[in-house]
Amino acid sequence: MKEMESLFTVQEEDTVLRQLQHRKENLPEAELVANIENQLVKLAERKNLLSAQHLETVQRQKRLEQEVEAVESRISELDGKLYGGMITSPKEATSLEVEIQHLRERQNELEEKVLELMEEVEPQEREIVEIDDENHKAQNELEVAHEALQVVTAELEETLKDAQQRRKEAATETEDELLKHYENLRGAFGSSVVVQFDGNNCKGCPSTMPAVEADRLKQIPEGSYSNCQECGRIVAR
Ligand SMILES: [Zn+2]
Structure with a gap:
């Protein structure tokens, strides 16, 4: 009688152990940790992409600004020539005026492009700040989720150990x-x-x-x- 009873106990504990094992492999706390880690990876990828775009835009802006400076200094050079009293023929004066006019047009074009790029940079920078905020929030959530996972895992391990012990005792009696x-x-x-x-x-x-x-x-x-x-x-x- 005792013999069969202990075998039934072994079977009960095996069922308990199987359920505990299944629980351990499917903990919602572990799923949450994995989800947050996944979110962090995606945020990092998004930030890398955006930072590269931002850098490129800023570099283009800088190059254009340098070009604007060059055009400006060329204009003031020609202005100096035109009004410096060195010009003798009206033809030379006209040709200088035409060149200056072209340069001013070029300057306007370049400045418009700089403004366009500045408008691109702004939202990029805003989004980078948003991503940093989200990243910070997710890091905090991850810490909390990790702790919760540790607590529940420790409890589960304890329960598993108890069941293993009861199974072992019942097995020795069988x-x-x-x-x-x-x-x-x-x-x-x-x-x-x-x-x-x-x-x-x-x-x-x-x-x-x-x-x-x-x-x-x-x-x-x-x-x-x-x-x-x-x-x-x-x-x-
Ligand atoms: Zn049968």
Whole structure:
């Protein structure tokens, strides 16, 4: 009797262990940590891309500003020439005026482009600040989520250890051969390797037992067991 009881305990604890293991592998706390880590990776990628774009825009802006400066200094050079009293022919003066006019047009074009780029830079910088904020927030969330995961994992490990201990104790109280037999059948029957005979039927059988098999099981002494010829499970009397 005790023998079968301990085997039932082994089976119960195996079921508990399997459920705990499943819980451990599917912790929502672990999923949350993974989600936040994933979010952080995406934020970093987005920031890298944006920073590169921002850098490029700023560099283009700088190059244009240098060009504006060059044009400006060329204009003032020509202005100096034009009004410096060095020009003798009206033709030369006209040609200088035309060149200055072209340069002013070029300057306006360049300055417009600089303004356009400045308008591009602004939202880029705003978004980079937003990403930094989001990143900071996610880092804090990650810390909290990590702690929660650690707490729940430690609790679960404790529960697992207790169940393992109870299983071990029940296993030592079970006859070796019966235990081995039980373990060989676990793959096939999971949490119902060993079942009770209810007086007429094996509880593992899906339908009513044939009378011959039921009679055979009735002959077995109580507290003992046999293999069900119908479903293959261990039937306890
Ligand atoms: Zn059966």
